[in-house]
Amino acid sequence: MAQRATWAGSRLLLRRLRDIMAGAGSAQERLDKIAQNIARDMVAEVCSIYVRRAGDLIELFATEGLHPEAVHKIRFRFGEGIVGVIAASARPISLADAQKHPDFAYRPETGEEIYKSMLGVPILRGGRVLGVLAIQNRTSREYADEEVETLETVGMVVAEMLATGEVVDNREQQPADGIALRPLRLGGIRISPGLAVGQAVLHQPAIAITDPIAEDEDVELERVETALSAMHTALDTLIERYDDDSASDHLDILKTFRMVAEDRGWIRRIREAIGTGLTAEAAVARVQNDTRARMALVRDPYIRERLADFEDLTNRLLQHLDGGQRPSAVELPDDAIIVARQLGPAELLDYDRSKLRGVVLEEGSVVSHVAIVARALDIPVVGRIQGAMTRIEPMDRLVVDGENSVCFVRPGEEFQRAFVESMALHEARQAAYARDRDLPSVSMDGTRVDLHINAGLLIDVPHLEATGASGIGLYRTEVPFMVRTAHPDVDAQQKLYANVLDQAGGRPVVFRTLDIGGDKIPSYVPESQEENPPMGWRAIRIGLDRPYMLRQQLRALVAAAGGRPLSIMFPMVAEVAEFDAARSILDLELKRLEETGKVLPTEIRVGTMLEVPSLVFQLPALLSRVDFLSVGSNDLQQFLFASDRGNPKLDGRYDALSPGMLGLLNTVVEACNAKHVPISLCGEMAGSTLDAMALIGLGFRQLSMNARSIGPVRAMVRSMNAPDVAALVGSHLNSPRHSLRTLLSAYAKDHGIQV
Numbered sequence: 001m002a003q004r005a006t007w008a009g010s011r012l013l014l015r016r017l018r019d020i021m022a023g024a025g026s027a028q029e030r031l032d033k034i035a036q037n038i039a040r041d042m043v044a045e046v047c048s049i050y051v052r053r054a055g056d057l058i059e060l061f062a063t064e065g066l067h068p069e070a071v072h073k074i075r076f077r078f079g080e081g082i083v084g085v086i087a088a089s090a091r092p093i094s095l096a097d098a099q100k101h102p103d104f105a106y107r108p109e110t111g112e113e114i115y116k117s118m119l120g121v122p123i124l125r126g127g128r129v130l131g132v133l134a135i136q137n138r139t140s141r142e143y144a145d146e147e148v149e150t151l152e153t154v155g156m157v158v159a160e161m162l163a164t165g166e167v168v169d170n171r172e173q174q175p176a177d178g179i180a181l182r183p184l185r186l187g188g189i190r191i192s193p194g195l196a197v198g199q200a201v202l203h204q205p206a207i208a209i210t211d212p213i214a215e216d217e218d219v220e221l222e223r224v225e226t227a228l229s230a231m232h233t234a235l236d237t238l239i240e241r242y243d244d245d246s247a248s249d250h251l252d253i254l255k256t257f258r259m260v261a262e263d264r265g266w267i268r269r270i271r272e273a274i275g276t277g278l279t280a281e282a283a284v285a286r287v288q289n290d291t292r293a294r295m296a297l298v299r300d301p302y303i304r305e306r307l308a309d310f311e312d313l314t315n316r317l318l319q320h321l322d323g324g325q326r327p328s329a330v331e332l333p334d335d336a337i338i339v340a341r342q343l344g345p346a347e348l349l350d351y352d353r354s355k356l357r358g359v360v361l362e363e364g365s366v367v368s369h370v371a372i373v374a375r376a377l378d379i380p381v382v383g384r385i386q387g388a389m390t391r392i393e394p395m396d397r398l399v400v401d402g403e404n405s406v407c408f409v410r411p412g413e414e415f416q417r418a419f420v421e422s423m424a425l426h427e428a429r430q431a432a433y434a435r436d437r438d439l440p441s442v443s444m445d446g447t448r449v450d451l452h453i454n455a456g457l458l459i460d461v462p463h464l465e466a467t468g469a470s471g472i473g474l475y476r477t478e479v480p481f482m483v484r485t486a487h488p489d490v491d492a493q494q495k496l497y498a499n500v501l502d503q504a505g506g507r508p509v510v511f512r513t514l515d516i517g518g519d520k521i522p523s524y525v526p527e528s529q530e531e532n533p534p535m536g537w538r539a540i541r542i543g544l545d546r547p548y549m550l551r552q553q554l555r556a557l558v559a560a561a562g563g564r565p566l567s568i569m570f571p572m573v574a575e576v577a578e579f580d581a582a583r584s585i586l587d588l589e590l591k592r593l594e595e596t597g598k599v600l601p602t603e604i605r606v607g608t609m610l611e612v613p614s615l616v617f618q619l620p621a622l623l624s625r626v627d628f629l630s631v632g633s634n635d636l637q638q639f640l641f642a643s644d645r646g647n648p649k650l651d652g653r654y655d656a657l658s659p660g661m662l663g664l665l666n667t668v669v670e671a672c673n674a675k676h677v678p679i680s681l682c683g684e685m686a687g688s689t690l691d692a693m694a695l696i697g698l699g700f701r702q703l704s705m706n707a708r709s710i711g712p713v714r715a716m717v718r719s720m721n722a723p724d725v726a727a728l729v730g731s732h733l734n735s736p737r738h739s740l741r742t743l744l745s746a747y748a749k750d751h752g753i754q755v
């Protein structure tokens, strides 16, 4: 990272602003002076202060540079215009040419058409947006990181003035929904499934920084050192608490987190911020703001998660600076639902599990560390709930529906009662699935369908026993790599794979070699900028270009499976030649093992994922080489339709149950059956009951899915008649429809199939 220079002027500016705020004159006069001073010191032609008003509006309150008549006239809704977007996202935006930005909303009253560049930051206090501070310049210029940081720090100072209520009544600074206290339905993404009803507990309402300007730099540096060492000790204690936990993934995650807490760059930046004249708290908060801004620019979910760890650490450090009260020491209600912008894995584990019912996050992703821990502990989590921290009040009643990815805020009595009933029903159904775990997965006509689980961490493996699944149809080996800070060597990998095989207790496990790249980048791999990561340098492409890594993994796998059967498959194979190349590396490793006199696996089955459509056109050559095929319908669908699976704008645009996708799958199944090559499907389709019904109709006899789907899919299989569904699906493969979903769903309903 580039060496950061400290901005010499910032300390002076901060002191001057503090004097203005405490000085004489009306609030409006002081705000005007603040805007003038900021513009002058930051060498900007414009500085504008926007303040939050009732109804989630953001109003121009003071400006240096824009037309004065625009003051109190210009208002944006949250999310409207660049200023509204900054307010809604609580993130800075820096633009060399603001007018080209898609969110630019031109208001002629301001006269801003002559200004090209713009830097805007949210005015934040205690995690709430109180306003927006923006500077503009005539020339098209890039604002330096340090200017962004300075403006954010200035924003923290202005927040103190807004928080006094002298500019607008404090109640106006609450979100519109908060004032009306209306029931709300907030949609997001499913991070961990399950249902919960309870009382909102706002996660560590961020500590308000009452005095950002330091009197004595040395004192502040000393305070940070003390707080850091107290935080490190507290983390060590937390790790000790989990050290005897049999599910070692928790511990891995915590240890990774503990290493992040020592990050020298982070600590250095806090010290540098103190050097610009800030108190310890303000310095920590400023570095956090900067981290957030960087996080907003990163698309890769794994890198974002690493940055998210810093949010957890920042909150911890602020708590220690404030006297060290941790959330676990906070008295939780018996049915707590934690609401947070972002939560780190350690923060989740800090809460008393016996009282924790669910979690609602403003951010978060399915692949985050906290998601892995929450799923392991069976805590429902809904993420990406916009404005959760501002729209939900402490002690609000909340309903978290992790199944449908929604959170209901202050639901009516009746709704809550209905939800509690549906929860009871859901639990009863889950209990029934658990009871039926030993029933054969055989359809009414006697067709047997093998159900396997997908796994990626040791904590997933016990689900085999709990669900009665026949084996692990997809073990995503990249997942354990993602939760580590360094690449595991051959020994570490061998131990891990042997552990998986031991715990699977003789049930078959299909190990997929590393599928990194795309959106799966381990934290220790430098980020590479690719135009189109899912179609980029990933999976087997990396394996073949960097054979050392693939060889190490294959060596670990064959050694781990000594004396027992081993199944391996390669991800993202696009042509037969790639399969041959990967297979020859495996053969080399087997030969090597044999030469060293070590025990070989008793049987080796080698297959490939079918995720790239090109492979379908090489089926004859492929099928004469592989021992099995597994369709990765997630990737296959995205490549078939040229439709990014991670783009929310395309969600649901193309359907897996479209005649096109089903026709392609039909071709593959027929070819495999003709050559007696076992075929399975391990994408999301396998875990959806209706999709699984269609797949069985196409001839699939093996499916691999999330452990939670095994019960529902088994019940569906037991209530269907395979030849009838086959006839129905077969007769519609040439249909011009967008999808067969409605037709299949009506059929299932009419025939009592449990979908």
Ligand code: PEP
Residues within 6 Å of the ligand: 474, 476, 515, 611, 631, 632, 633, 634, 635, 636, 682, 683, 684
């Ligand atoms: C798939 O693409 O369907 C698949 C199972 O692989 P992943 O989701 O891990 O890319």
Ligand code: MG
Residues within 6 Å of the ligand: 611, 632, 634, 635
């Ligand atoms: Mg895939």
